[in-house]
Amino acid sequence: MLSDPTGSWTPVVLSADLPPGTVVPARTPAGPIALWRSASGRPSASADRCPHRGMRLSHGFVRGETLSCIYHGWSYGQAGNCLRIPAHPGLAPPETIRVATHPVEEVGGVLWVGVGEPATQPPQLAGLVPLRSLQARAGVAAIEAAAGAKADADGLLETTQGSQKIHLLLACQERDETLIHVLLEGEGSVAERVAASRAVEALRRKAEALEMERDAP
Amino acid sequence: MKLYDYILSPSCYKVRLMAALAGVKLDIRPVDFHPGLEHRGPELMALNPAGSIPILEDGDLVLTESSAILVYLAAKAAPDWLGGDAAEEAARVQQWLSFSGRLTASLGGARLHEMLLRPGDIGALQAQGIAALRELEAGLFEQSLRGQRFLVADRPTVADIACFPYVALAPDGGVSLDPYPTIRRWSRALRALDAFIEMPGIHRLHELKPEPHIESGEA
Amino acid sequence: MTQDAMIDEWYPVGLVSRLDGNGRKTALMGEPIEVASDTDGSARVTSKGRVLPVRVRYGHVWASLGQPQKELFAIPEADQPGRRFVDVGVVRVRCSPLRAVENFLDIAHFPFVHTDILGSEPHTEVQNYKVEIREDADEVWATQVKFYQPQAARSASGGITTEYMYRVPAPTCSVLYKTCPPRPGEWDVITLFVQPLAEDLCDVWPWMALFDDESSMTDLIHFQQTIFLQDRSILENQIPRLLPLDPGMEIPTRADLTSVAYRRWLKRRGYTYGAQLVAQ
Known part of the structure; x- marks a missing residue:
């Protein structure tokens, strides 16, 4: 197995275990992540920590195309940008509020999360x-x-x-x-x-x- | 029907949850379990010499085992929840009802230790809890291969309600649920049932409701 | 851990009503202590044979590992006739004692964590309120805090906009004053007394002084235990466990001004047991 994880893919969860509209915790060499799938089926991976008060985002909930923190309901888009702060419904969250994201690939019924910017695709696992x-x-x-x-x-x-x-x-x-x-x-x-x-x-x-x-x- | 109840007890919650799902109205009698230790007091000991709760009273029937109470509620108001009569299905119900006792002893013991400072060998309790969770994960996975989302069938039964609370609250006792994808799906399916109710430590599935929008100016 | 200003503070270490001659073994800031009733019935707290300064107040036994410079903070309502005093009992939480207090000062989480009790969507907005560090009393105060609540108290039967005042009179204690439905003009008092066992582990002792002649004592205890247990699963999943005092580590908004003042006050006073000073 690879010893240096940078630029590699980690298989974190099976596709079947991440239905649309759910979030799960996972661990990668890049640290703990919240892996979620939007209602329309798009998987995303973000750091498992809300930048507001440090709550694990994998305890949160997915509505439509956003992931929300269970603590204060702050929601994030696929790119990690904060879209909504319920305590301030009229406020457009500043660009600076965001969670780190990681590349995700879904290949052969497995969801892979990239560490850094992998140059290659995850293995195909043909057959x-x-x-x-x-x-x-x-x-x-x-x-x-x-x-x-x-x-x-x-x-x-x-x-x-x-x-x-x-x-x-x-x-x-x-x-x-x-x-x-x-x-x-x-x-x-x-x-x-x-x-x-x-x-x-x-x-x-x-x-x-x-x-x-x-x-x- | 009168339930001697403690809001933080997962065993009492089984009864409240089953009653909610079956549409049974309970007369709740709160018991000061912590810090008052009322369950060890003379009134409650007279009802249940084992000194445990829940206790369900219905006329002169007094039930003190949570699995028996679940069966009673289901038989009275929602027989579908008892599972089918076929030998295998009936046996599976009994299998998981008994198994739920191991969850109580292990995960429940760890939770009481970590949360309410009750004595116990925390390492052993957590290890037994993990062993039980692995067994449940494997059992639910095999069910999913048979096309069934719940412990006994493709619909929930008393067996699911008997197992769910201590599993969902395992993190209270320092036992992580992260490694169990099938348990996660099962737990979600239960939490998404109509008439499902929570207990403290189990959050609302906010995604079941669309994101609310409010007219500006409204409080 | 270097010597912290928190060593000279008072901390709750047990319920007065549960004192006995056998003693209760517990801990305070990493030191093992024992809380017992003396032969004359008074409370006695010892650490490795050393007798610690003790107070008995607000349903609890209080002790300090150091030499307290100040008397235990006052809660005048504790002497007001007509109130019921509720010992809610201890709950252990694997988090920093300071995180437990900060969560208690927060209202924005009500709709998501205390759903249908202390808050509910879409009523999520936190209106502006006032926060100050009162230099004379050396306390953090937040006033004119208002929030819509579906069931604000055990005695509340419907939704109301509730008003709060929050007060932090000691680094691990907070006192909340809250609209009192049966008695307009008075405030219910709900406290969070936190015993720091270690920097990332605490025993929390909520206590209340309420005007409520209707609810049973057990109902009152269960209501508050419900609320706190909903918070516990949040507190055990915040990263890092310690409270970050580095402003770059967590992002506050206007709704968090109480927490901003609390963190600033902790830093200024050198109350850093359970805090993380620099981002790691």
Whole structure:
């Protein structure tokens, strides 16, 4: 996996987990972000902090094409500019009030957030269908050990669990935590997808046990 | 029906929420749980020797287990919320009703410790809470694969109401909900139900109403 | 942490009504303390064997780790006949004690956080009000604060425009005076007393002195606990946990003039326990 995150993409959430009109928290090498999708379906990523009183914007709400802070209702557009301050309904917020934004790409059913200005597009993940995301209290090395495979430069690894081929897209979070996106080769039946989900739960248990062993004195 | 109620208790909130969704009017009797410890006083102990709330009184029926109260309210006023009779569906309802007790013990214990300074091993409570949240996340995810948005079916049941409050309030006990995308979607679906009511710590979904505009000059 | 002017202030450390001989172990600005009733029933607060200065007032036991230069601030309404005094009880919050006070001074969040109780859309506008640092009393005051409220108090049955006065008589305490529906001409008193456990952790002890002969004591407690618990989830999610005193770190508007004055007063007095002085 890449060691210098600048100019790279981080897979933060599956498309299905960000329906229109919602906001979710996510972590990237650029810090915590609020990832939101407008009513019309456009995804945006902003810093997860309202510049007014520091409240996490991922606790906020999406109305139409704006993200609002839950604390005082300040709303922001996709470009991060403040559009409305409810305490002063007649005031056009000055340009200086804005939240930092990050590039977002939606590729292959995954939402990617860029750190800096990536020169390339996120990986295509051709032929792979996202299943679910889960967080592990284990570093990439422990997950690789549990999966018996190494992740490539995009953070993707392939493992066989039982009779199923499963692909894991790994994103490092802070302090030996890893976000795992599970991808399958094609849709598969409901039973196959349930089995894959359970197999990855088992893999996570194994990786976390390995991580604990590593940490033990 | 009379509910002995504490506004900050997620278990009491289950009952208030179920009643609101089922259209049942409750006669609320507030209990000074904190700081007064009224639930341990003689009047309440006579009703419920376990010293816990909620307590639901209806005639000479006294119920002290929140899951039983949910079932009673649903059976009386909104039988759809009981889930279907088919073996699997009925069993799933029971599975999650029992599971909700683990949420109370873990996330509820952590919340009482972190918020109201009740004793407890906070590390253990939080770890058990995280284990329960992971189980719920996996269960809800499998349901979504079956095309069902809720714990038992594609419509909410008493099982969802039994599990929702302690989950939604997990951050009160220092347990983050950030890592659970399926729980987030489920929680949102419940909060968006008609007649849904909040409790302190669960904010209004302001997006359900359009942005209001006000005529200039109006207060 | 260097010595802070806040060391000589009084802080709430427990409810008088809950004092007992066994003692309650708690903390004050990082120091473990114990709050107990003495053999004669008076309150006794100790830190590592050292007996701290103590006051018993407004339903609470107050203590100081330093040498208080001033007496505990006065709330004359606490001696007014006809009022009911409400011990709301403690709530712990993982935030700076100063953030807890600042939130208490804020009205613009009512429609979004205390929806349908203390505020509701579209009534979000904060009209101009007056703020001053009263040098003689060394207190921050905001007056003529008005806001439309759907249910301003336990005793209110419909929406009214409520008037408030806010007062900060100590760095971690605020006293709110609020229109009193049953008694025009009088003010209900609602306080927020904050015990700083650490710079980013506090125990909050709301207390009230109300004119309300209708509501039960439990109703009054629950109303205030409801309001505070709605705030708690905000307070635990503000970044940074400490209150930034660097003006570049957070952007105020006219609605925030009380908070601007509060932050300025804290900085001027060197009340910086729980504050962040420079942006990080």
